[in-house]
Amino acid sequence: xxxxxxxxxxxxxxxxxxxxxxxxxxxxxxxxxxxxxxxxxxxxxxxxxxxxxxxxxxxxxxxxxxxxxxxxxxxxxxxxxxxxxxxxxxxxxxxxxxxxxxxxxxxxxxxxxxxxxxxxxxxxxxxxxxxxxxxxxxxxxxxxxxxxxxxxxxxxxxxxxxxxxxxxxxxxxxxxxxxxxxxxxxxxxxxxxxxxxxxxxxxxxxxxxxxxxxxxxxxxxxxxxxxxxxxxxxxxxxxxxxxxxxxxxxxxxxxxxxxxxxxxxxxxxxxxxxxxxxxxxxxxxxxxxxxxxxxxxxxxxxxxxxxxxxxxxxxxxxxxxxxxxxxxxxxxxxxxxxxx
Amino acid sequence: xxxxxxxxxxxxxxxxxxxxxxxxxxxxxxxxxxxxxxxxxxxxxxxxxxxxxxxxxxxxxxxxxxxxxxxxxxxxxxxxxxxxxxxxxxxxxxxxxxxxxxxxxxxxxxxxxxxxxxxxxxxxxxxxxxxxxxxxxxxxxxxxxxxxxxxxxxxxxxxxxxxxxxxxxxxxxxxxxxxxxxxxxxxxxxxxxxxxxxxxxxxxxxxxxxxxxxxxxxxxxxxxxxxxxxxxxxxxxxxxxxxxxxxxxxxxxxxxxxxxxxxxxxxxxxxxxxxxxxxxxxxxxxxxxxxxxxxxxxxxxxxxxxxxxxxxxxxxxxxxxxxxxxxxxxxxxxxxxxxxxxxxxxxxxxxxxxxxxxxxxxxxxxxxxxxxxxxxxxxxxxxxxxxxxxxxxxxxxxxxxxxxxxxxxxxxxxxxxxxxxxxxxxxxxxxxxxxxxxxxxxxxxxxxxxxxxxxxxxxxxxxxxxxxxxxxxxxxxx
Numbered sequence: 001x002x003x004x005x006x007x008x009x010x011x012x013x014x015x016x017x018x019x020x021x022x023x024x025x026x027x028x029x030x031x032x033x034x035x036x037x038x039x040x041x042x043x044x045x046x047x048x049x050x051x052x053x054x055x056x057x058x059x060x061x062x063x064x065x066x067x068x069x070x071x072x073x074x075x076x077x078x079x080x081x082x083x084x085x086x087x088x089x090x091x092x093x094x095x096x097x098x099x100x101x102x103x104x105x106x107x108x109x110x111x112x113x114x115x116x117x118x119x120x121x122x123x124x125x126x127x128x129x130x131x132x133x134x135x136x137x138x139x140x141x142x143x144x145x146x147x148x149x150x151x152x153x154x155x156x157x158x159x160x161x162x163x164x165x166x167x168x169x170x171x172x173x174x175x176x177x178x179x180x181x182x183x184x185x186x187x188x189x190x191x192x193x194x195x196x197x198x199x200x201x202x203x204x205x206x207x208x209x210x211x212x213x214x215x216x217x218x219x220x221x222x223x224x225x226x227x228x229x230x231x232x233x234x235x236x237x238x239x240x241x242x243x244x245x246x247x248x249x250x251x252x253x254x255x256x257x258x259x260x261x262x263x264x265x266x267x268x269x270x271x272x273x274x275x276x277x278x279x280x281x282x283x284x285x286x287x288x289x290x291x292x293x294x295x296x297x298x299x300x301x302x303x304x305x306x307x308x309x310x311x312x313x314x315x316x317x318x319x320x321x322x323x324x325x326x327x328x329x330x331x332x333x334x335x336x337x338x339x340x
Numbered sequence: 341x342x343x344x345x346x347x348x349x350x351x352x353x354x355x356x357x358x359x360x361x362x363x364x365x366x367x368x369x370x371x372x373x374x375x376x377x378x379x380x381x382x383x384x385x386x387x388x389x390x391x392x393x394x395x396x397x398x399x400x401x402x403x404x405x406x407x408x409x410x411x412x413x414x415x416x417x418x419x420x421x422x423x424x425x426x427x428x429x430x431x432x433x434x435x436x437x438x439x440x441x442x443x444x445x446x447x448x449x450x451x452x453x454x455x456x457x458x459x460x461x462x463x464x465x466x467x468x469x470x471x472x473x474x475x476x477x478x479x480x481x482x483x484x485x486x487x488x489x490x491x492x493x494x495x496x497x498x499x500x501x502x503x504x505x506x507x508x509x510x511x512x513x514x515x516x517x518x519x520x521x522x523x524x525x526x527x528x529x530x531x532x533x534x535x536x537x538x539x540x541x542x543x544x545x546x547x548x549x550x551x552x553x554x555x556x557x558x559x560x561x562x563x564x565x566x567x568x569x570x571x572x573x574x575x576x577x578x579x580x581x582x583x584x585x586x587x588x589x590x591x592x593x594x595x596x597x598x599x600x601x602x603x604x605x606x607x608x609x610x611x612x613x614x615x616x617x618x619x620x621x622x623x624x625x626x627x628x629x630x631x632x633x634x635x636x637x638x639x640x641x642x643x644x645x646x647x648x649x650x651x652x653x654x655x656x657x658x659x660x661x662x663x664x665x666x667x668x669x670x671x672x673x674x675x676x677x678x679x680x681x682x683x684x685x686x687x688x689x690x691x692x693x694x695x696x697x698x699x700x701x702x703x704x705x706x707x708x709x710x711x712x713x714x715x716x717x718x719x720x721x722x723x724x725x726x727x728x729x730x731x732x733x734x735x736x737x738x739x740x741x742x743x744x745x746x747x748x749x750x751x752x753x754x755x756x757x758x759x760x761x762x763x764x765x766x767x768x769x770x771x772x773x774x775x776x777x778x779x780x781x782x783x784x785x786x787x788x789x790x791x792x793x794x795x796x797x798x799x800x801x802x803x804x805x806x807x808x809x810x811x812x813x814x815x816x817x818x
Binding site: 163180181184191197202 | 408412416417433580583584587595600602603604607608614616805806810811812814
């Protein structure tokens with residue numbers, strides 16, 4: 001199962017240093033300092049906010065299954081450790097790639113826009129004036145209407161242009177034929193209703209969740225390669241997250257760029273110093289040009305990297321004991337950079 | 341001429357049963373209670389008057405999916421002045437809608453929305469042309485889907501210059517009809533009661549000893565007789581497993597329940613409509629808004645909670661007037677399960693205690709997940725109306741009523757005389773004439789009604805994704 005492999009991959013990357021819950025928060029895309037820092041420290045960008053609607057019940061079911069299969073052991077505090085069997089299974093890898101960090105569920109907005117536009121164009125070619133829109137969200141409906149007007153759909157040429165763009169871009173994409181089919185089979189048109197997840201999964205002999213994951217993977221790949229296709233790029237507008245920060249971290253970033261010190265930012269924003277530190281770590285993680293040398297020098301960075309290797313851990317507590325002259329804040333900055 | 345108006349606004353040349361009578365009375369300013377079967381053009385009773393009366397028509401509809409369906413329908417006729425006031429609106433959308441409320445032709449609203457002070461105030465300031473209570477049986481606690489907020493609909497009916505009121509329902513007993521008349525303050529309303537009998541739906545039943553035998557019967561039955569059809573079952577997981585079993589036998593089937601994604605629900609409805617699906621395995625969430633005339637079979641894998649539900653669900657078959665069969669499956673002890681299900685959603689005695697313990701913040705019970713939303717709605721309403729002792733009595737009574745309803749349904753199952761006659765009598769009507777192949781007890785030969793399973797057609801050519809996309813976008817070039 002693909003989902004199983006993803007979950008094992010996350011546990012492998014978290015290196016037995018976090019609770020099982022942190023994997024859950026990661027998949028749901030919890031916007032907390034801890035989760036976001038974990039993304040950087042353990043290189044988990046692919047999975048942040050991959051499944052915003054995942055239920056705890058379902059997640060726990062899989063963890064339970066792992067325990068039963070002897071893939072991992074749990075302790076009372078919620079920490080886990082992968083067994084050699086679990087590690088072996090995890091190393092079999094995940095059969096598709098994701099870029100959740102930059103889309104965070106927005107890939108679904110792209111598809112909702114696209115499917116409504118396609119449905120409308122289908123009815124236009126069949127000369128049917130009214131239909132029940134496949135998307136109920138008024139924001140999506142507004143977008144689709146504006147798109148059609150902007151590109152003079154009345155001329156009747158948009159169908160062919162969009163057909164070419166979709167066909168060409170999908171053919172050039174490094175995804176499987178099954179994934180291309182998933183994308184097109186979820187579209188709906190006159191006399192050609194879309195297929196349900198139950199149907200698609202049944203045809204492929206997969207679990208519904210796995211078909212959905214392959215579909216999301218295909219969407220991430222597609223979105224990453226459509227900038228040269230003007231109509232598709234227009235449909236995808238403003239969905240890629242270029243500065244993926246929490247709002248509060250964004251405010252801190254602005255003040256930092258104006259040259260305020262950590263203490264000044266804390267007092268001006270009426271925040272605890274530790275909170276501002278969280279923000280700066282988040283910044284460092286997202287922006288490789290962030291000047292961490294304000295806080296840690298080159299020599300100290302080298303020391304941290306060596307310690308991570310020799311102790312085979314990214315646990316702050318262990319690193320702090322090995323490098324007592326560095327603060328937790330400095331260690332986290334160093335790790336954030338290491339993650340990129 | 342009403343027919344001309346009908347042609348002009350909707351493109352139909354003639355009225356269906358009851359529509360004209362109801363509309364004439366409304367235009368003359370009289371209140372109307374109309375009992376019309378679903379799918380027989382109930383909505384036209386207010387849709388056409390909206391173009392002939394001054395002022396917007398307010399339609400109170402307790403079921404969100406139904407409301408959406410009716411809004412879609414009107415939009416398909418090209419009507420733009422439609423608004424639906426429900427909990428899906430954002431604050432911004434709601435402000436806009438309320439500001440321009442008087443300019444709409446159709447205002448749909450849920451009962452809960454109606455009770456919000458700002459909505460109430462706005463509605464009072466407008467001169468409405470007509471007030472419609474859709475699914476009006478929900479107003480009566482004797483109706484099968486009682487909605488307490490619906491009771492307060494009376495509060496928004498103006499005392500002076502009262503517009504006519506139209507109450508619509510497909511299933512209402514005499515008691516329910518009386519409740520509707522009273523709660524809506526109707527003045528000697530005109531009654532249009534369509535016969536609840538659907539002569540082209542033949543009523544079958546089958547008895548089993550084991551529950552599993554029902555499933556085996558279904559699997560055998562769908563392989564030997566033709567659909568399209570609906571199989572009603574009681575749980576979401578059962579819709580999934582049963583539909584899988586059908587798929588594995590090469591039958592085009594799909595599961596349908598309220599837990600499915602909105603898009604999947606639409607895909608299923610569309611596929612069913614264009615004939616790509618033969619069987620839908622569904623919870624009672626399926627049916628509303630399904631406008632398919634040629635449904636030949638409805639199978640109940642379990643016993644419905646009451647007769648009204650049963651009638652509504654079998655009523656989805658044979659809307660084209662052609663013969664159809666409704667088969668009810670019963671295994672020993674099924675009624676115990678039904679009793680459990682029907683009282684599950686009722687508030688219990690301990691909920692009254694918790695309600696009191698939470699003082700001014702009873703909503704905390706909901707947040708804590710102690711009580712379902714439906715149960716809370718009922719409890720909250722009555723706790724505001726009367727003492728906790730009285731509510732306690734009332735809850736006991738409700739439980740008894742639900743049991744009684746299950747029992748009434750069980751009697752239909754166990755009866756040895758005409759099922760049709762019993763059902764029609766239950767709604768206070770008389771059976772005018774007998775139908776051949778009437779029901780299981782009168783004698784019913786499946787083969788005379790259902791066609792045998794057609795030899796499997798050549799499976800449709802599977803399109804490549806490129807071909808499919810091309811067909812969707814360039815459908816005119818097919």
